Amino acid sequence: MTKFYITTPIYYPSDRLHIGHSYTTVAADALARYHRRRGHETWFLTGTDEHGQKIERAAANVGKTPQQFVDEIVAWIKDLWKALHISYDDFIRTTEPRHEQAVQKIFKQLFEKGDIYKSSYEGWYCTPCETFWLEGKLKEGNCPDCGRPVEKTREESYFFRLSNYADRLLQHIDENPDFIQPASRRNEMVAFIKQGLEDLCVSRSTVKWGIPVPVDESQVIYVWLDALSNYITALGWGTEQDEKYKKFWPADVHLVGKEIMRFHTIIWPCILMAAGEPLPHKVFGHGWLLFGSGAEKMSKSKGNVVDPFILIEKYGLDAVRYYLLREVPFGSDGTYTEDAFVLRTNVDLANDLGNLLSRTTQMVNKFAGGKVPQVLPEAGDDILASLADEVVKEYEAALDRLELSTAVVALMKLVQRANKYIDEQAPWALAKDPAQADRLANVLYNLAETMRLVGVLLTPFLIHTPEKIWEQLGLDPAAVRTEPWEQATAWGALPAGTEIRRGNPLFPRIELDKEAAPKVETTPAAPAAPAAPAAPEVKVTEPVEGVAQIEYEDFARVELKVAKVVACEKVPKADKLLKLQLEVGDEKRQIVSGIAQHYTPEEMVGKLIILVANLKPKALRGVESHGMLLAATAADGRLSLVTLDKLDFPSGPRVK
Ligand code: MSP
Numbered sequence: 001m002t003k004f005y006i007t008t009p010i011y012y013p014s015d016r017l018h019i020g021h022s023y024t025t026v027a028a029d030a031l032a033r034y035h036r037r038r039g040h041e042t043w044f045l046t047g048t049d050e051h052g053q054k055i056e057r058a059a060a061n062v063g064k065t066p067q068q069f070v071d072e073i074v075a076w077i078k079d080l081w082k083a084l085h086i087s088y089d090d091f092i093r094t095t096e097p098r099h100e101q102a103v104q105k106i107f108k109q110l111f112e113k114g115d116i117y118k119s120s121y122e123g124w125y126c127t128p129c130e131t132f133w134l135e136g137k138l139k140e141g142n143c144p145d146c147g148r149p150v151e152k153t154r155e156e157s158y159f160f161r162l163s164n165y166a167d168r169l170l171q172h173i174d175e176n177p178d179f180i181q182p183a184s185r186r187n188e189m190v191a192f193i194k195q196g197l198e199d200l201c202v203s204r205s206t207v208k209w210g211i212p213v214p215v216d217e218s219q220v221i222y223v224w225l226d227a228l229s230n231y232i233t234a235l236g237w238g239t240e241q242d243e244k245y246k247k248f249w250p251a252d253v254h255l256v257g258k259e260i261m262r263f264h265t266i267i268w269p270c271i272l273m274a275a276g277e278p279l280p281h282k283v284f285g286h287g288w289l290l291f292g293s294g295a296e297k298m299s300k301s302k303g304n305v306v307d308p309f310i311l312i313e314k315y316g317l318d319a320v321r322y323y324l325l326r327e328v329p330f331g332s333d334g335t336y337t338e339d340a341f342v343l344r345t346n347v348d349l350a351n352d353l354g355n356l357l358s359r360t361t362q363m364v365n366k367f368a369g370g371k372v373p374q375v376l377p378e379a380g381d382d383i384l385a386s387l388a389d390e391v392v393k394e395y396e397a398a399l400d401r402l403e404l405s406t407a408v409v410a411l412m413k414l415v416q417r418a419n420k421y422i423d424e425q426a427p428w429a430l431a432k433d434p435a436q437a438d439r440l441a442n443v444l445y446n447l448a449e450t451m452r453l454v455g456v457l458l459t460p461f462l463i464h465t466p467e468k469i470w471e472q473l474g475l476d477p478a479a480v481r482t483e484p485w486e487q488a489t490a491w492g493a494l495p496a497g498t499e500i501r502r503g504n505p506l507f508p509r510i511e512l513d514k515e516a517a518p519k520v521e522t523t524p525a526a527p528a529a530p531a532a533p534a535a536p537e538v539k540v541t542e543p544v545e546g547v548a549q550i551e552y553e554d555f556a557r558v559e560l561k562v563a564k565v566v567a568c569e570k571v572p573k574a575d576k577l578l579k580l581q582l583e584v585g586d587e588k589r590q591i592v593s594g595i596a597q598h599y600t601p602e603e604m605v606g607k608l609i610i611l612v613a614n615l616k617p618k619a620l621r622g623v624e625s626h627g628m629l630l631a632a633t634a635a636d637g638r639l640s641l642v643t644l645d646k647l648d649f650p651s652g653p654r655v656k
Contacts, residue, residue: 003043003247007231008046009049010049010092013070018298019306020257020288020298022308034399037481043244045090045091048092051227052226055070085463094230098236106238107215110274115164122154124151126146130223157205159200166197169273178281185258188261197266207220210226232277251282255284255286264283268280284331287330288333295335306336315341322344326409343626350508353465364447366431372494381446418446418451451473452475452494456483473494558612560630560656566581573621576597578593589611589626590623591627595641597639615628
């Protein structure tokens with residue numbers, strides 16, 4: 001049976017974790033869930049890196065012993081992973097005896113082999129990175145990695161003969177192109193190794209909080225040697241209970257942030273080579289989640305740390321997980337802003353996904369008596385069926401390459417196409433013509449079947465939504481995660497006659513409330529699920545020819561709002577288009593409008609216009625437009641914007 005062993009970095013419990021740490025862990029969780037879902041024997045490890053000077057000092061600062069200090073934070077971290085539904089199989093703490101004993105064994109083995117030797121060291125130490133530097137490597141006297149000040153260290157220490165393994169490591173990287181991913185990081189690491197590797201200091205005499213060196217009680221083992229070993233000590237390496245080690249090692253993926261690639265692709269493989277153990281199949285270095293429009297690194301001192309608990313409480317677990325997995329192309333850096341979060345949730349989840357389920361269940365109720373109709377292939381089309389086949393292949397291939405966001409985009413393509421399919425097929429029109437009954441049945445079946453499949457494809461990513469979708473389709477919600485993958489992803493598995501159970505909207509639209517923006521500082525309270533509003537009666541609107549009279553409710557579905565133009569520019573290589581940045585109350589919006597031949601960008605700035613705020617986003621010449629402005633065109637071709645006559649009017653209010 002295929003096995004899959006995936007790990008996250010073990011986090012420092014020196015402070016509470018933020019959304020950046022959650023990003024790695026949710027990504028690893030999604031991959032673990034995917035492999036389990038496919039029936040692979042999966043092992044998912046995470047944990048905490050509890051020794052070292054950084055923790056020793058953080059504890060001293062608040063007057064606690066290191067052990068008390070880490071115990072409290074580790075409990076908080078475990079609560080966080082619970083709130084995010086992280087499905088880890090084991091959580092390793094480096095202060096556990098099972099780990100400490102095995103690390104001492106590794107040290108001793110390397111010492112006896114001559115790969116660890118005693119010498120003295122003079123150099124510089126960066127405590128936040130727990131890294132040694134020689135004078136020549138410093139950047140303007142600071143740590144070349146994080147830019148923070150370093151401290152002079154002169155110690156009698158033990159050294160690991162890293163330099164001995166450089167050639168073998170280069171050869172391994174060359175022969176195994178997948179070992180370091182993405183490829184750009186491989187090039188960076190190869191260049192680093194080629195500069196020459198120096199032996200690595202692997203013990204500290206000035207730090208007390210660590211695992212004692214087995215051959216010299218006056219020293220503790222360097223925290224990175226201690227930490228990296230977790231990937232095998234957690235499997236029982238070096239003990240009599242090493243079945244897991246035999247089954248799961250080498251790891252299939254070490255998932256880490258790009259800043260710790262060097263430790264994982266140079267130091268760790270060389271330690272494994274020295275210990276005579278096989279190397280992990282792949283180390284994947286993902287990008288960072290940066291904060292705000294200035295794309296800053298998140299840090300407590302900058303006060304820009306986003307607390308995952310608050311985010312979950314405010315927007316719900318699935319919206320948070322979706323955002324993390326979708327927003328950042330895997331491998332690159334991405335930026336968190338609350339506006340982008342809300343936009344992503346509203347557009348993808350509330351509009352595209354939520355509406356598709358709502359429209360589908362409503363139409364099956366209205367036009368098929370609430371039961372999924374029997375398919376009559378000769379009356380049908382294969383538009384969604386053939387796209388579904390392609391999407392499943394694309395999705396699987398993307399996840400094999402660890403490209404989570406690509407897999408999410410692939411499945412959302414099916415959702416978007418299905419929404420368009422409704423508009424094209426106009427079931428409400430088919431329903432009026434008895435001769436089209438078979439075609440109508442096929443259209444409804446195709447939509448319900450698409451929803452069923454989308455539920456399955458969402459299982460690695462989301463926690464509640466797949467079940468909710470299956471529940472509304474009248475299927476057994478538990479089976480969305482258990483039905484064998486090949487069967488569950490094959491088109492046509494939805495049985496006819498299934499009774500629809502229409503429920504609440506999957507994702508209520510979020511209105512942005514800036515006052516309560518979830519930033520900074522943490523509240524360790526368990527998150528409560530936001531109450532879902534009662535299902536509104538969504539009307540299935542039927543297109544009419546000419547201008548028909550409409551009900552007020554029909555008009556009210558169009559959300560018109562006052563918006564102020566705060567910036568405007570031409571869209572390159574498009575003579576008709578202007579790109580406008582709007583302020584709509586507290587919200588910021590970008591729209592693209594075909595008015596460039598009538599207004600200059602300068603004329604537009606400052607105007608109060610009317611925005612169709614709930615129009616589906618669209619890309620025009622590759623530029624995203626999130627709404628439309630109102631304007632009238634006269635018979636002679638002149639165009640006039642609809643603007644407000646009171647120039648000091650606020651932006652944001654609804655126009656009715
Ligand atoms: N303890 C070491 C890792 C030892 S692994 C054998 C460590 N810990 S850490 O707490 O600083 O966590 C670093 C990891 O957290 C990063 O590698 C990354 O996976 C994750 N992230 C922390 N901040 C992040 C972002 N802003 N964005 C994305 N990932 C981030 O280093």
